[in-house]
Amino acid sequence: MKEFYNKDHSKPTSQGTALINQIKESPLLDRINPTCEGCGQNHSYLIHKKKVYEGNKNFFRLLVPRKTRYYISCPQCSFVMELDYDEYQALKIIADQNQIRGKS
Numbered sequence: 505m506k507e508f509y510n511k512d513h514s515k516p517t518s519q520g521t522a523l524i525n526q527i528k529e530s531p532l533l534d535r536i537n538p539t540c541e542g543c544g545q546n547h548s549y550l551i552h553k554k555k556v557y558e559g560n561k562n563f564f565r566l567l568v569p570r571k572t573r574y575y576i577s578c579p580q581c582s583f584v585m586e587l588d589y590d591e592y593q594a595l596k597i598i599a600d601q602n603q604i605r606g607k608s
């Protein structure tokens with residue numbers, strides 16, 4: 505998942521946290537493994553949104569269309585999974601509720 509990481513190999517800023525118990529409750533999110541494939545933790549995932557360049561980055565950079573991609577990552581290991589837009593929306597609602605309740 506090379507595109508996920510920033511140029512300095514850091515993770516893109518997180519949009520919030522969704523607890524795995526909450527993910528399990530949503531039928532939209534049944535593609536997401538309730539146990540991290542990398543480290544086995546089963547508590548939470550971070551949610552990310554990133555704009556990526558399509559095609560050749562160095563040539564006519566401003567003309568290259570940018571596309572938004574959506575991901576979850578494990579807070580404890582390097583596991584990353586790309587999401588589709590509907591999955592991201594469902595997770596963002598959960599993460600925003602958590603932020604209001606002070607869970608994340």
Ligand SMILES: [Zn+2]
Nearest residue numbers: 540543578581
């Ligand atoms: Zn993990």
